[in-house]
């Protein structure tokens with residue numbers, strides 16, 4: 001059973017979370033709000049990727065939450081896309097409630113995740129941003145977004161990076177971090193129980209398989 005090495009988790013206390021969505025939906029604003037506590041008055045289009053960090057203490061562990069604020073514009077993301085998806089622990093999808101096209105793009109963002117082999121065990125959430133600009137016209141799209149999130153087993157948040165309270169944005173990201181740490185603990189337990197399996201049994205199994213009865 002040499003393959004047991006695959007089960008040994010890397011002792012790593014960094015959570016890499018990528019934030020995906022069309023240009024202008026508010027990815028930079030959300031990540032800055034979470035990491036600095038302030039909504040940025042002015043943002044520029046992200047080129048490639050921007051990194052932001054915040055340190056959390058979860059169950060006695062120090063966790064570095066690393067947010068990858070990715071470019072929404074295709075021309076600014078081409079060269080970086082392979083790097084976004086390496087060792088991702090969680091994904092935040094964002095769309096802008098005032099921009100139906102950004103909602104329609106969500107399946108494409110999900111498909112991109114699939115193409116880069118993000119498994120179903122990677123936690124995801126969907127944020128409908130700019131809730132301060134909600135009008136009756138967009139209510140049905142919000143319901144569709146809620147449904148999309150449900151179908152894909154993702155928590156759904158209607159939020160405003162501009163006027164929403166800090167606790168809410170903390171909850172969005174911190175819940176993801178909790179999910180990641182729980183998953184890690186489970187994997188560690190699997191490894192521990194696997195290591196406790198007496199080696200001699202494995203050898204016995206092998207012998208049995210190769211015994212010729214003729």
Ligand SMILES: Nc1nc2c(ncn2[C@@H]2O[C@H](COP(=O)(O)OP(=O)(O)OP(=O)(O)O)[C@@H](O)[C@H]2O)c(=O)[nH]1
Nearest residue numbers: 023024025026027028029043046072130160161162
């Ligand atoms: N009214 C309102 N405006 C917002 C909100 N969030 C972001 N914005 C504005 O939307 C614009 C785009 O926000 P960004 O955070 O730069 O969007 P982005 O998704 O990072 O854009 P790219 O980097 O081009 O992919 C900015 O003018 C923000 O101030 C919000 O909740 N409400």
